Amino acid sequence: MTTARIKDILAASPNEKEITARGWIRTARDSKDFCFVELNDGSCLANLQVFIDKKDSRLAALLPRLSTGASLEATGALVKSPKPEQPVELRARTILVRGEAPGEYPLQKKRHSFEFLREIAHLRPRTNTFGAVTRVRNALSFAIHSFFQERGFLYVQTPIITASDCEGAGEMFQVTTLPLDKPPLIGGAIDYAQDFFGKKTSLTVSGQLEGEIFACALGNVYTFGPTFRAEHSQTSRHLAEFWMVEPEMAFCDINGDMDAAEAFLKYIIGRTLEALPEDMKFFDQWVDKGRLAMLERVVGSTFTRITYTEAIDALLKAKEPFEYPVKWGIDLQSEHEKYLTEKVYDNPVIITGFPREIKAFYMKLNDDGKTVRAMDVLVPRIGEIIGGSEREDDHEKLRARLRECGLPEKDYWWYLDLRRYGSVPHSGFGLGFERLVQFVTGMQNIRDVIPFPRAYGSAEF
Ligand code: 4AD
Ligand code: MG
Secondary structure (H helix, E strand, O other): OEEOOHHHHHHOOOOOOEEEEEEEEEEEEEOOOEEEEEEEOOOOOOOEEEEEEOOOHHHHOOHHHOOOOOEEEEEEEEEEOOOOOOOEEEEEEEEEEEEOOOOOOOOOOOOOOHHHHHHOOOOHHHOHHHHHHHHHHHHHHHHHHHHHHHOOOEEOOOOOEEOOOOOOOOOOOEEOOOOOOOOOEEOOEEOHHHOOOOOOEEEOOOOHHHHHHHHHHHOEEEEEEEEEOOOOOOOOOOOOEEEEEEEEEEOOOHHHHHHHHHHHHHHHHHHHHHHOHHHHHHHHHHHOOOHHHHHHHHHHOOOEEEEHHHHHHHHHHOOOOOOOOOOOOOOOOHHHHHHHHHHHOOOOEEEEEEEHHHOOOOEOEOOOOOEEEEEEEEEOOOEEEEEEEEEOOOHHHHHHHHHHOOOOHHHHHHHHHHHHOOOOOEEEEEEEHHHHHHHHHOOOOHHHOOOOOOEOOEOOO
16 A cells, blocks of 8 residues: 555556545535545645445445545545546545544635635635645745756855845834833933844845855855835735845846846746646636746747836836826836836836936946946736846945945945955846746735735734
């Protein structure tokens, strides 16, 4: 007797050998002489049909316990299924019911709304959609590591708790052990010298700055970890806790950065399409029709590259009534990004040369003194999926930018040191992992592509 995952069982030939399958009942159909149980174990989308002959009185006695949601171990011969759409089924000899699921089990209906499923995040991994999302997350993560490992990048673990604000946007969650009802004061302000780390600390918004330290010693590195932003956003593409992939490359300029981002995105999507054909067909059929063809097109495409100024010109020519008015200098909104990638270029778009005022302090200033070597990668339906830049590698220019952005130099002394000792041109980018999962699956809301979403006003589980 062997125990196998259902994915492997379904791929096996009906050799009449005895096997054991384990999983959770999706549905049980009862007829006069037989009962059919659809068993799922999460290894794939498809269920294994377990055939139960009611003439066997021991099995028949179990039927009242075989309800949707119950867990069981079924042992029996793997035989040819009479149904053409499934090659094999398990003819049960013995069944061990591990855990019953009474009638109030919430996942009875075939389809529930994603909003409802969010309220039962402890059970939604047992649905087809969330199971498939979880397998896509896994395949994408594996492809991300493969891409970088095949190219000699080192995986570096950057800290979660940090004393510096990478994006300088002040959207950080503070980490403290000071008593919130009675914090120690010094001159009317909170005395952080008495806090756990002896200074004010927060959860990181990005691993980039620490990634730069390692790139400026080891060449090419990447981090892939959780990041946190205290943005009061309630949109379908913002989370307060999300995962980010951030490569950082020494001796690399903005053009090398764009090349890397494009090759990376095409590789990881292509790998996932290859690895999970069944799950991808499911998303194409049930979540967003045409998604598969669109993704295949993206994998085979050459991304359109334009400047920020060209993007603004294209938007100014648009007939579209945008909610946010367009003029040179604005930060592009999601509606603008989607319009550019879906309507104007019908292709993934990389925009470079953003006004310095709307971008972070670390981005390298262009010779025009007005724009920085930033790049955003936009994809249809999502808008910005990647943000990156060439980094300012000139010590004095960086000091000036810190001052301009109102960031205290003393907090960034080590970052400035990288520009004092053996400074090199270097570049990197950040891919929002959940936005990527949305893009691949077609799922509308970012809260439905992460196991336990944390967003403004919501952190159940
Ligand atoms: O453009 P961002 O803010 O760039 C950085 O953090 C850089 N330090 C990255 C780097 O150069 N190493 O964020 C990068 C990406 C965005 O393009 C977006 O996909 C995602 O992170 N992102 C979010 N995803 C979900 N929820 C949020 N609140 C997000 N904010 C950014
Ligand atoms: Mg950005």
